[in-house]
Amino acid sequence: MSIKRTLHTLGDGLATLFFPRLCLNCQSSVAAGQQPQLCIPCSNDLALTDHWLLPENAVTDKFVGRLPITFGAALLSFSVGTVCQQLIHALKYYHRPEVGVQLGQQLGTLIKDHPALQDLNGIVPVPIHPKRRHERGYNQAEKIAEGMAMVLRKPVYPDALKRVVFKGSQTKRTRYERVENTQESFGLGKGDFANQHLLIVDDVLTTGATVDFCGNVLLKGHEGLRLGVATLAIAE
Template identity: 40%
Template structure:
Protein backbone atom coordinates (compact mmCIF):
# COMPACT_ATOMS: atom_id res chain seq x y z
CA UNK A 1 0.00 0.00 0.00
CA UNK A 2 2.85 2.38 0.86
CA UNK A 3 4.43 1.68 -2.53
CA UNK A 4 1.17 2.40 -4.32
CA UNK A 5 0.73 5.59 -2.31
CA UNK A 6 4.22 6.63 -3.32
CA UNK A 7 3.46 6.06 -7.00
CA UNK A 8 0.24 8.05 -6.65
CA UNK A 9 2.07 10.94 -5.01
CA UNK A 10 4.67 10.93 -7.79
CA UNK A 11 1.93 10.91 -10.44
CA UNK A 12 0.11 13.84 -8.79
CA UNK A 13 3.40 15.73 -8.52
CA UNK A 14 3.97 15.14 -12.24
CA UNK A 15 0.58 16.61 -13.13
CA UNK A 16 0.58 19.37 -10.50
CA UNK A 17 4.19 20.09 -9.58
CA UNK A 18 4.90 22.14 -6.47
CA UNK A 19 6.83 25.26 -7.32
CA UNK A 20 9.45 27.20 -5.42
CA UNK A 21 7.78 30.31 -4.00
CA UNK A 22 10.92 32.36 -4.66
CA UNK A 23 11.95 31.41 -8.22
CA UNK A 24 9.00 29.45 -9.63
CA UNK A 25 11.02 26.34 -10.50
CA UNK A 26 9.76 22.84 -9.71
CA UNK A 27 10.50 21.55 -6.22
CA UNK A 28 12.09 18.13 -5.90
CA UNK A 29 11.60 15.48 -3.22
CA UNK A 30 12.54 16.78 0.21
CA UNK A 31 12.11 20.46 -0.68
CA UNK A 32 9.32 22.53 0.84
CA UNK A 33 8.13 25.97 -0.34
CA UNK A 34 11.62 27.15 -1.31
CA UNK A 35 14.09 25.19 -3.42
CA UNK A 36 17.52 24.33 -2.07
CA UNK A 37 19.25 26.85 -4.33
CA UNK A 38 17.00 29.74 -3.26
CA UNK A 39 17.24 28.81 0.40
CA UNK A 40 21.03 28.68 0.18
CA UNK A 41 21.06 32.06 -1.57
CA UNK A 42 18.62 33.94 0.66
CA UNK A 43 20.06 37.45 1.15
CA UNK A 44 20.63 36.96 4.88
CA UNK A 45 21.81 40.01 6.84
CA UNK A 46 23.41 38.37 9.90
CA UNK A 47 22.14 41.37 11.87
CA UNK A 48 21.75 39.14 14.94
CA UNK A 49 25.55 39.26 15.14
CA UNK A 50 25.77 43.05 14.58
CA UNK A 51 24.22 45.08 17.42
CA UNK A 52 24.78 48.39 15.58
CA UNK A 53 23.24 47.18 12.30
CA UNK A 54 21.35 49.54 10.01
CA UNK A 55 17.91 48.52 11.34
CA UNK A 56 18.98 49.25 14.91
CA UNK A 57 20.37 52.61 13.79
CA UNK A 58 16.95 53.59 12.42
CA UNK A 59 15.56 53.65 15.96
CA UNK A 60 18.44 55.39 17.71
CA UNK A 61 17.04 58.44 19.48
CA UNK A 62 13.45 57.35 18.70
CA UNK A 63 12.91 54.14 20.66
CA UNK A 64 14.72 52.73 23.66
CA UNK A 65 15.15 49.33 22.03
CA UNK A 66 17.39 46.57 23.34
CA UNK A 67 18.08 45.25 19.83
CA UNK A 68 16.69 45.36 16.30
CA UNK A 69 17.06 42.82 13.50
CA UNK A 70 15.97 41.86 9.99
CA UNK A 71 16.43 38.38 8.59
CA UNK A 72 17.02 39.34 4.93
CA UNK A 73 17.69 42.26 2.65
CA UNK A 74 14.79 43.20 0.38
CA UNK A 75 15.82 44.13 -3.16
CA UNK A 76 13.31 45.11 -5.83
CA UNK A 77 13.06 42.41 -8.46
CA UNK A 78 14.90 39.95 -6.23
CA UNK A 79 13.79 36.61 -4.88
CA UNK A 80 12.74 38.09 -1.56
CA UNK A 81 10.29 40.38 -3.32
CA UNK A 82 8.70 37.42 -5.08
CA UNK A 83 8.67 35.44 -1.85
CA UNK A 84 7.04 38.28 0.09
CA UNK A 85 4.46 38.79 -2.66
CA UNK A 86 3.43 35.15 -2.44
CA UNK A 87 3.29 35.41 1.33
CA UNK A 88 1.33 38.65 1.69
CA UNK A 89 -0.95 38.63 -1.34
CA UNK A 90 -1.27 35.02 -2.55
CA UNK A 91 -2.16 33.42 0.74
CA UNK A 92 0.92 31.23 1.19
CA UNK A 93 1.01 31.62 4.96
CA UNK A 94 3.54 28.82 5.48
CA UNK A 95 6.23 31.09 4.04
CA UNK A 96 5.96 33.24 7.15
CA UNK A 97 6.32 30.21 9.43
CA UNK A 98 9.35 28.97 7.50
CA UNK A 99 11.10 32.34 7.56
CA UNK A 100 10.19 32.66 11.23
CA UNK A 101 11.88 29.32 11.93
CA UNK A 102 15.05 30.50 10.19
CA UNK A 103 14.96 33.79 12.10
CA UNK A 104 14.29 31.98 15.39
CA UNK A 105 17.34 29.78 14.91
CA UNK A 106 19.49 32.88 14.45
CA UNK A 107 17.97 34.79 17.37
CA UNK A 108 18.40 31.80 19.68
CA UNK A 109 22.18 32.28 19.63
CA UNK A 110 21.98 36.01 20.46
CA UNK A 111 22.40 36.86 24.18
CA UNK A 112 19.93 39.76 23.85
CA UNK A 113 17.15 37.93 22.04
CA UNK A 114 17.49 34.85 24.27
CA UNK A 115 15.98 36.89 27.12
CA UNK A 116 12.71 37.62 25.25
CA UNK A 117 9.58 36.78 27.30
CA UNK A 118 6.82 37.49 24.78
CA UNK A 119 6.48 37.93 21.01
CA UNK A 120 3.97 40.48 19.74
CA UNK A 121 3.19 40.82 16.01
CA UNK A 122 2.36 44.23 14.58
CA UNK A 123 -1.46 44.08 14.38
CA UNK A 124 -3.64 44.64 11.35
CA UNK A 125 -6.82 46.67 11.59
CA UNK A 126 -9.86 44.39 11.74
CA UNK A 127 -11.03 45.54 8.29
CA UNK A 128 -7.67 44.64 6.71
CA UNK A 129 -7.59 41.35 8.60
CA UNK A 130 -11.03 40.40 7.27
CA UNK A 131 -9.94 41.18 3.72
CA UNK A 132 -6.61 39.32 3.85
CA UNK A 133 -7.73 36.55 6.17
CA UNK A 134 -4.54 36.43 8.22
CA UNK A 135 -1.88 38.66 9.75
CA UNK A 136 1.43 38.05 8.00
CA UNK A 137 3.38 39.32 11.01
CA UNK A 138 1.63 36.77 13.21
CA UNK A 139 2.71 33.95 10.86
CA UNK A 140 6.31 35.12 11.18
CA UNK A 141 5.91 35.42 14.96
CA UNK A 142 4.64 31.84 15.20
CA UNK A 143 7.71 30.59 13.34
CA UNK A 144 10.05 32.45 15.69
CA UNK A 145 8.11 31.17 18.68
CA UNK A 146 8.72 27.55 17.67
CA UNK A 147 12.50 28.06 17.85
CA UNK A 148 12.75 30.46 20.80
CA UNK A 149 10.09 28.57 22.81
CA UNK A 150 8.51 31.90 23.72
CA UNK A 151 4.73 32.51 23.51
CA UNK A 152 3.09 34.80 20.98
CA UNK A 153 0.66 37.32 22.45
CA UNK A 154 -1.94 38.70 20.03
CA UNK A 155 -4.86 41.07 20.66
CA UNK A 156 -3.15 43.03 23.42
CA UNK A 157 -1.46 45.51 21.12
CA UNK A 158 -4.28 46.53 18.76
CA UNK A 159 -4.66 48.82 15.77
CA UNK A 160 -7.54 51.16 16.61
CA UNK A 161 -7.51 53.16 13.40
CA UNK A 162 -7.22 51.99 9.80
CA UNK A 163 -4.51 53.72 7.80
CA UNK A 164 -3.85 54.21 4.11
CA UNK A 165 -1.01 52.32 2.48
CA UNK A 166 2.47 53.57 3.32
CA UNK A 167 4.05 52.50 0.03
CA UNK A 168 4.25 55.86 -1.77
CA UNK A 169 4.49 58.15 1.26
CA UNK A 170 7.52 60.17 2.31
CA UNK A 171 9.25 59.36 5.62
CA UNK A 172 7.57 62.27 7.43
CA UNK A 173 4.17 61.46 5.88
CA UNK A 174 4.52 57.86 7.04
CA UNK A 175 5.27 59.04 10.55
CA UNK A 176 2.21 61.34 10.58
CA UNK A 177 0.04 58.56 9.14
CA UNK A 178 0.87 56.29 12.09
CA UNK A 179 0.06 58.67 14.94
CA UNK A 180 -2.48 57.43 17.51
CA UNK A 181 -3.01 54.20 15.58
CA UNK A 182 -2.08 51.61 18.24
CA UNK A 183 -3.26 50.86 21.76
CA UNK A 184 -2.27 48.43 24.53
CA UNK A 185 -5.37 46.70 25.95
CA UNK A 186 -3.89 45.07 29.04
CA UNK A 187 -0.62 46.68 30.22
CA UNK A 188 -0.47 44.40 33.29
CA UNK A 189 0.35 41.39 31.10
CA UNK A 190 3.38 43.23 29.72
CA UNK A 191 4.82 44.75 32.90
CA UNK A 192 8.54 44.01 33.34
CA UNK A 193 8.56 41.79 30.24
CA UNK A 194 11.08 41.73 27.41
CA UNK A 195 8.85 41.98 24.34
CA UNK A 196 9.91 41.09 20.80
CA UNK A 197 7.87 43.19 18.36
CA UNK A 198 7.78 41.61 14.89
CA UNK A 199 6.75 42.85 11.44
CA UNK A 200 7.23 41.75 7.85
CA UNK A 201 9.27 44.49 6.13
CA UNK A 202 10.93 47.54 7.67
CA UNK A 203 11.63 50.59 5.49
CA UNK A 204 11.46 53.87 7.40
CA UNK A 205 10.41 52.10 10.59
CA UNK A 206 7.42 54.39 11.20
CA UNK A 207 4.98 51.56 11.95
CA UNK A 208 7.36 49.84 14.34
CA UNK A 209 8.15 53.18 15.97
CA UNK A 210 4.45 53.85 16.57
CA UNK A 211 3.93 50.37 18.04
CA UNK A 212 7.09 50.56 20.13
CA UNK A 213 6.17 53.97 21.53
CA UNK A 214 2.90 52.57 22.89
CA UNK A 215 4.51 49.43 24.27
CA UNK A 216 7.23 51.37 26.08
CA UNK A 217 4.56 53.22 28.06
CA UNK A 218 4.15 49.97 30.02
CA UNK A 219 6.04 49.92 33.30
CA UNK A 220 9.34 48.03 33.15
CA UNK A 221 8.87 46.82 29.57
CA UNK A 222 11.98 46.15 27.48
CA UNK A 223 11.60 46.18 23.70
CA UNK A 224 13.37 44.41 20.86
CA UNK A 225 12.43 44.31 17.17
CA UNK A 226 12.60 41.63 14.47
CA UNK A 227 11.43 41.73 10.85
CA UNK A 228 11.58 39.45 7.88
CA UNK A 229 13.29 41.94 5.60
CA UNK A 230 14.95 45.33 5.48
CA UNK A 231 14.23 47.52 2.45
CA UNK A 232 16.24 50.67 1.85
Protein backbone atom coordinates (compact mmCIF):
# COMPACT_ATOMS: atom_id res chain seq x y z
CA MET A 1 0.00 0.00 0.00
CA SER A 2 1.37 3.42 -0.95
CA ILE A 3 1.97 6.06 1.73
CA LYS A 4 -0.72 8.23 0.18
CA ARG A 5 -3.21 5.38 0.27
CA THR A 6 -2.22 4.49 3.86
CA LEU A 7 -2.72 8.07 5.00
CA HIS A 8 -6.01 8.19 3.16
CA THR A 9 -7.20 5.01 4.89
CA LEU A 10 -5.95 6.30 8.24
CA GLY A 11 -7.80 9.57 7.61
CA ASP A 12 -10.96 7.62 6.77
CA GLY A 13 -10.59 5.66 9.99
CA LEU A 14 -10.16 8.80 12.10
CA ALA A 15 -13.06 10.48 10.36
CA THR A 16 -15.24 7.46 11.12
CA LEU A 17 -14.14 7.54 14.76
CA PHE A 18 -15.19 11.17 15.20
CA PHE A 19 -17.95 11.33 12.61
CA PRO A 20 -19.49 7.87 12.32
CA ARG A 21 -20.81 7.10 8.86
CA LEU A 22 -24.59 7.17 9.12
CA CYS A 23 -27.14 5.94 6.65
CA LEU A 24 -28.48 8.88 4.62
CA ASN A 25 -32.00 7.49 5.07
CA CYS A 26 -32.31 5.99 8.58
CA GLN A 27 -29.13 7.24 10.36
CA SER A 28 -28.02 3.77 11.44
CA SER A 29 -24.27 3.21 11.11
CA VAL A 30 -22.93 2.17 7.74
CA ALA A 31 -19.85 0.15 6.82
CA ALA A 32 -17.14 2.05 4.94
CA GLY A 33 -17.32 1.59 1.21
CA GLN A 34 -21.12 1.66 0.92
CA GLN A 35 -21.84 4.01 -2.00
CA PRO A 36 -24.11 5.87 -1.70
CA GLN A 37 -23.92 5.92 2.10
CA LEU A 38 -26.90 3.71 2.91
CA CYS A 39 -27.27 0.74 5.27
CA ILE A 40 -27.98 -2.60 3.60
CA PRO A 41 -31.78 -2.63 4.24
CA CYS A 42 -32.17 0.95 2.92
CA SER A 43 -29.95 0.17 -0.04
CA ASN A 44 -32.19 -2.83 -0.80
CA ASP A 45 -35.23 -0.55 -0.64
CA LEU A 46 -34.01 1.54 -3.59
CA ALA A 47 -36.29 0.86 -6.54
CA LEU A 48 -34.23 0.50 -9.72
CA THR A 49 -36.34 0.99 -12.85
CA ASP A 50 -34.43 -1.30 -15.25
CA HIS A 51 -36.57 0.25 -17.98
CA TRP A 52 -33.70 1.44 -20.21
CA LEU A 53 -33.66 -2.01 -21.74
CA LEU A 54 -36.99 -1.15 -23.38
CA PRO A 55 -37.03 1.12 -26.46
CA GLU A 56 -40.19 2.73 -25.06
CA ASN A 57 -40.35 3.39 -21.33
CA ALA A 58 -41.56 5.91 -18.73
CA VAL A 59 -38.81 8.37 -19.73
CA THR A 60 -39.26 8.18 -23.52
CA ASP A 61 -43.06 8.41 -22.99
CA LYS A 62 -42.63 11.86 -21.42
CA PHE A 63 -41.13 13.26 -24.62
CA VAL A 64 -43.41 11.80 -27.29
CA GLY A 65 -44.44 14.65 -29.60
CA ARG A 66 -42.28 17.15 -27.68
CA LEU A 67 -38.64 16.21 -28.09
CA PRO A 68 -37.25 13.50 -30.40
CA ILE A 69 -34.79 11.38 -28.41
CA THR A 70 -32.56 8.43 -29.21
CA PHE A 71 -32.57 6.98 -25.71
CA GLY A 72 -34.27 7.56 -22.36
CA ALA A 73 -33.45 6.20 -18.93
CA ALA A 74 -33.91 6.97 -15.24
CA LEU A 75 -31.96 4.96 -12.64
CA LEU A 76 -34.52 5.05 -9.82
CA SER A 77 -38.21 5.36 -9.26
CA PHE A 78 -38.98 8.45 -7.19
CA SER A 79 -41.92 8.88 -4.86
CA VAL A 80 -42.49 10.78 -1.63
CA GLY A 81 -41.16 9.08 1.51
CA THR A 82 -38.82 6.69 -0.30
CA VAL A 83 -35.09 6.12 0.15
CA CYS A 84 -34.71 7.63 -3.32
CA GLN A 85 -36.24 10.89 -2.11
CA GLN A 86 -33.77 10.98 0.80
CA LEU A 87 -30.85 10.53 -1.58
CA ILE A 88 -32.09 13.32 -3.86
CA HIS A 89 -32.57 15.57 -0.82
CA ALA A 90 -29.05 14.76 0.40
CA LEU A 91 -27.72 15.70 -3.03
CA LYS A 92 -29.73 18.89 -3.40
CA TYR A 93 -30.22 20.28 0.09
CA TYR A 94 -27.72 18.67 2.50
CA HIS A 95 -24.49 19.25 0.63
CA ARG A 96 -23.75 15.68 -0.41
CA PRO A 97 -22.41 16.15 -3.97
CA GLU A 98 -20.79 12.69 -3.81
CA VAL A 99 -24.26 11.12 -3.91
CA GLY A 100 -24.69 12.54 -7.42
CA VAL A 101 -21.28 11.26 -8.53
CA GLN A 102 -21.86 7.78 -7.05
CA LEU A 103 -25.34 7.35 -8.51
CA GLY A 104 -24.09 8.79 -11.81
CA GLN A 105 -21.42 6.07 -11.86
CA GLN A 106 -24.08 3.41 -11.22
CA LEU A 107 -26.28 4.73 -14.00
CA GLY A 108 -23.31 4.98 -16.35
CA THR A 109 -22.32 1.37 -15.61
CA LEU A 110 -25.84 0.11 -16.33
CA ILE A 111 -26.29 1.93 -19.66
CA LYS A 112 -22.70 1.82 -20.93
CA ASP A 113 -23.26 -1.09 -23.33
CA HIS A 114 -26.65 0.03 -24.61
CA PRO A 115 -26.66 -0.13 -28.43
CA ALA A 116 -28.24 3.35 -28.71
CA LEU A 117 -25.30 4.94 -26.90
CA GLN A 118 -22.36 3.48 -28.77
CA ASP A 119 -21.80 6.66 -30.84
CA LEU A 120 -22.29 9.05 -27.92
CA ASN A 121 -20.07 12.16 -28.06
CA GLY A 122 -20.68 13.81 -24.72
CA ILE A 123 -22.85 14.65 -21.72
CA VAL A 124 -24.76 17.90 -21.10
CA PRO A 125 -25.97 18.57 -17.54
CA VAL A 126 -29.05 20.78 -17.17
CA PRO A 127 -27.81 24.11 -15.76
CA ILE A 128 -29.20 25.56 -12.54
CA HIS A 129 -29.72 29.21 -11.74
CA PRO A 130 -26.42 30.93 -10.77
CA LYS A 131 -27.96 32.04 -7.47
CA ARG A 132 -28.93 28.46 -6.62
CA ARG A 133 -25.50 27.24 -7.68
CA HIS A 134 -23.87 29.79 -5.40
CA GLU A 135 -26.02 28.70 -2.43
CA ARG A 136 -25.49 24.98 -3.07
CA GLY A 137 -21.86 25.23 -4.10
CA TYR A 138 -22.38 22.97 -7.13
CA ASN A 139 -24.86 21.99 -9.80
CA GLN A 140 -26.23 18.57 -8.85
CA ALA A 141 -26.77 17.64 -12.52
CA GLU A 142 -23.07 18.31 -13.15
CA LYS A 143 -22.14 15.93 -10.31
CA ILE A 144 -24.32 13.20 -11.86
CA ALA A 145 -22.74 13.91 -15.27
CA GLU A 146 -19.26 13.68 -13.67
CA GLY A 147 -20.02 10.22 -12.30
CA MET A 148 -21.44 9.06 -15.62
CA ALA A 149 -18.44 10.45 -17.52
CA MET A 150 -16.03 8.37 -15.39
CA VAL A 151 -17.71 5.22 -16.67
CA LEU A 152 -18.77 6.27 -20.18
CA ARG A 153 -15.42 8.02 -20.78
CA LYS A 154 -17.06 10.93 -22.58
CA PRO A 155 -16.57 14.66 -22.02
CA VAL A 156 -19.03 16.71 -19.96
CA TYR A 157 -20.17 19.99 -21.52
CA PRO A 158 -21.50 22.11 -18.61
CA ASP A 159 -21.50 25.23 -20.82
CA ALA A 160 -23.49 23.82 -23.74
CA LEU A 161 -26.60 25.41 -22.21
CA LYS A 162 -26.91 28.51 -20.10
CA ARG A 163 -29.52 30.04 -17.87
CA VAL A 164 -30.87 33.17 -19.46
CA VAL A 165 -31.24 35.93 -16.92
CA PHE A 166 -34.52 37.76 -17.39
CA LYS A 167 -33.77 41.44 -17.84
CA GLY A 168 -37.20 43.06 -17.92
CA SER A 169 -39.41 43.89 -15.00
CA GLN A 170 -41.19 40.92 -13.50
CA THR A 171 -43.48 42.92 -11.26
CA LYS A 172 -46.36 42.90 -13.73
CA ARG A 173 -46.27 39.14 -14.06
CA THR A 174 -48.33 36.80 -11.95
CA ARG A 175 -46.45 34.62 -9.50
CA TYR A 176 -47.07 31.59 -11.71
CA GLU A 177 -45.61 33.36 -14.76
CA ARG A 178 -42.53 34.35 -12.77
CA VAL A 179 -41.98 30.77 -11.66
CA GLU A 180 -42.41 29.50 -15.22
CA ASN A 181 -40.01 32.18 -16.39
CA THR A 182 -37.26 31.24 -13.96
CA GLN A 183 -37.71 27.53 -14.54
CA GLU A 184 -37.59 27.59 -18.29
CA SER A 185 -35.15 30.32 -19.25
CA PHE A 186 -32.39 28.42 -21.02
CA GLY A 187 -30.30 29.56 -23.93
CA LEU A 188 -27.66 28.11 -26.19
CA GLY A 189 -24.23 28.12 -24.57
CA LYS A 190 -20.77 27.35 -25.97
CA GLY A 191 -19.61 24.65 -28.36
CA ASP A 192 -20.38 23.29 -31.81
CA PHE A 193 -22.27 20.01 -31.61
CA ALA A 194 -23.43 19.67 -35.23
CA ASN A 195 -24.07 16.01 -36.15
CA GLN A 196 -23.13 14.82 -32.67
CA HIS A 197 -24.96 12.61 -30.20
CA LEU A 198 -25.29 14.06 -26.70
CA LEU A 199 -26.89 12.86 -23.48
CA ILE A 200 -28.85 15.42 -21.44
CA VAL A 201 -28.57 14.69 -17.71
CA ASP A 202 -30.74 15.90 -14.83
CA ASP A 203 -31.64 14.79 -11.29
CA VAL A 204 -35.38 14.07 -11.23
CA LEU A 205 -37.73 13.91 -14.19
CA THR A 206 -41.22 15.08 -13.24
CA THR A 207 -43.18 16.69 -16.08
CA GLY A 208 -40.14 16.66 -18.35
CA ALA A 209 -40.66 20.36 -19.15
CA THR A 210 -37.11 21.41 -18.26
CA VAL A 211 -35.39 18.71 -20.31
CA ASP A 212 -37.89 19.28 -23.14
CA PHE A 213 -37.01 22.98 -23.18
CA CYS A 214 -33.23 22.39 -22.95
CA GLY A 215 -33.33 19.70 -25.62
CA ASN A 216 -35.20 21.86 -28.08
CA VAL A 217 -32.76 24.74 -27.52
CA LEU A 218 -29.87 22.40 -28.36
CA LEU A 219 -31.60 20.85 -31.38
CA LYS A 220 -32.40 24.28 -32.82
CA GLY A 221 -28.83 25.45 -32.32
CA HIS A 222 -26.93 22.47 -33.75
CA GLU A 223 -27.76 20.92 -37.11
CA GLY A 224 -27.96 17.15 -37.18
CA LEU A 225 -27.65 16.85 -33.40
CA ARG A 226 -29.22 13.79 -31.73
CA LEU A 227 -30.12 13.66 -28.06
CA GLY A 228 -30.62 11.04 -25.38
CA VAL A 229 -31.94 11.70 -21.87
CA ALA A 230 -30.72 10.19 -18.59
CA THR A 231 -31.81 11.14 -15.07
CA LEU A 232 -31.19 9.75 -11.58
CA ALA A 233 -34.88 9.34 -10.94
CA ILE A 234 -38.33 9.59 -12.45
CA ALA A 235 -41.33 10.72 -10.41
CA GLU A 236 -44.09 8.14 -10.49
